[in-house]
Amino acid sequence: MTSSTKETLPLGGRDLFWPPADELTEAAERIRARLGDWPASHVAWRICLAAPDDANGGDLIVIADAQQHLEQIARWQVQGAGVIEAAAGRATLHLGGERYALEGHLAEDWIPALAAFLDCGFAPHDALVLAMAWRDGDETTAAVDAWPCDLTRFPRVSGLLAAPAQAFAPCPPRLGLYPVLPTAEWVERVVSYGVKTVQLRRKTAEPGVLVQEIARCVAAGHQHDAQVFINDHWQAALAAGAYGVHLGQEDLHEADLASLAAAGMRLGLSTHGYYEILTALHFRPSYIALGAVFPTTTKVMPTAPQGLTRLARYVRLLGDVVPLVAIGGIDQQVLPQVLATGVGSAAVVRAVTEAADPSLAVSAMRQGFTP
Template sequence: MTQAGTAPAATESRAKPIVWSIAGNDSGGGAGLAADLRAAEAFGVHLCPVVAAVTAQNSQAVTHIDAVAPDVLDAQLAALAADLPPAALKTGLLGGRAQIEVVARWVDRLRERSPVALVVDPVLRASSGADFAAADTVAAYRELLLPRATLVTPNRREAERLAGVDEGSADAPELARRLQALGATSVCITGGDDGAGQGDWALDWIDTAHASGWLALPRHATPHTHGTGCTFATSAASALALGFVPADALVLAKMATTQALRDGYAAGQGAGPVHARAGFGTQADLMPVLSWDENSDFDSCQRLPGARQSPISLENELGLYAIVDSAERVRQVVAAGVRVVQLRIKTPDATLRAAVAQALAACNAAGATLVVNDHWRLAAELRAPAVHLGQEDLQALGSEGRAELAASGLKLGVSSHSLWELARARGLRPWYAACGPVWPTLTKAMPWVPQGMDNLAWWVHMAGVPVVAIGGILAPEQLTEAARSGASGVCVVRGLGDDPARTVPAWQAALQAGRAAPPLPVPALPHPSLGVQ
């Protein structure tokens, strides 16, 4: 059986996604291409190290920089394009405008053949203070690379320089908007290097097509930080090459870089290198939190352990979780023995209040828990115990609405379909996070790729809160497999049939069979659940 943190043997025979890193060579082995190679290995992708600049440096200083001649850089890229075309390309230290022009031309050529993600790490200055970029180089970044960038990952000072603003004159969200106005599709303003953040949290501001907010993990205090930015950018490029959208790629990059900081080590008299390595994807305490807005106050967000919820305890057991659309169906399923039932009425009318009240009365009489879908204010008014909300609904509430919901005392279930949605749900410390769709579902149209048993097991291991499996569970055999993941609850909708008194016993037996079976293995990384657009 595959153990947590090890890749399945079957993947070893598959071709690895290819990432090009066009960057500088660090003679001290800490940053640049050396760090990029370590990060790519941690993700299981193949990295082609293209030398754009040669540096003479050690752990204390950069003493010399020599940009590779443009024709030499072009020759390296031409050789790779003929045999090892990339799924993603990452740039680091490029040397000057002429080198940037070569890179831009090759990005366009490659994209004529197939999609290629471009991650731009604008290395403009060394942590030791050495300036890597003259004014014409910065202008070339703005004119040639940002308009082509899938993702740009500057620190705050680099973002200010690219945006052309004075130091401290714009916050991270505003800097991200300015860089997007210059053409970058997605932006991450990294904050770990300058102590940006709140309290003990290291915060990066992300702004992508799918999500924006502060990506947060507890800060790891260490003197060994050399290569942090390179590791982050290459990790993001590796995740993009594996098929993750930028928001999810940044979650994985945050995890991998935090682990690399933890495993940094001394090499020389100055700051030692960070050390990215495989296995970060199953370290549950590396799963970050994502804010819902620009509020960066994470002091009230207790640290979530992310421990695998197995074996299931009485405190977190939801069991067979029925989802129905009427008070009468609630009465039927609780009479059949279901103890958690969600009332989902998507098109409310004048009878909604009566339906919720009747469903609540039926659950109270049977000792069951009613979960009201969407209508949380009505649920609170009628003293229902729990509510389930989707992430779009929670986002629409705004900060005041979410605070009101938290103060209501309702237990909260939250949908999550992707890594960034799981990171965002964690910040609410919900009763449970739903992982779905586990299998293809016709209940409603969704852009999501089915999670499957591998992602479900990963969710359970990493979420730090109970997980509920939902989506496409039509046969008891499917429920048995889902229960093997350690999920606290497994949702059944259409599979309840016309007569729950007849079908529920089979579902309950399937649940118990799954609980008694060997647990599912946890994959080293989840698979993407949203197709790249």
């Protein structure tokens, strides 16, 4: 959908703002019309520009100073509402007991832009990131659509731990097929097929067994000139001299990132949306994983599936900045659609470990990647 076919996009015939604000609604509809086709949000959200007497579960209440509303903020959150404290180039979302703090630009139209991105189905913290990347008039200047894709316009996450002084060692810009495997035996087997990037993701093991498993994986990587990442167990990976580690956002507070970077290890970080992408970029990782693209049964995901449309937007934003890995529910059938987004790597799990012939499955999937 472009401006040449439609100048506004009605947003569900409901009140987007409280108190009702026709001018903001018209701006939100005008912006939304230039953001492309997205499934409508299932959340009955409402942006409140004044404090409501009773908050609804989908309310996002915009205030200028949280210190003046501390008791109300606690009550609003209990009622399921979120609170956005916005002033002087800063916006902090309080939602569900979490705090999402951003610093950057607040355009005059940031509130209608927020409404438009919420209507595209993005969670409030990700919609807020996109609203802060918005610039007044973007909906009139973009050639195809007005989706934010200039990283220099995006806000930064404030309050993060300091990144290591030394950036993490680089890895190839396109990692190709990236099997995530449950045991050292699987790692040894798959690298023998010629796969150059694998990950050991072993969630449960006795410490002694885990050390042995990681040592076997590191040895297999050396033998077959393959890049072996270890999921989560960064201390053991560091001691074994592994090529790299893969961590989740929750691990950033626990891992000794400075020691990992100083040792020359590569770091991959999981992300599930724009806010976590900005968090990951702060630490200058070797690659960023984007997921889950599709529903997956291999682990419990904190967010709904991202889908191919979001993946393509992430690639447009980050493809020249950091290597990217698509992950989550990817198999041989959907791999061509995933690679059509331009992503340089796709992580697979069951497509290998549950294949009737893993060697043939790996060979077929590797053919989909360009050299």
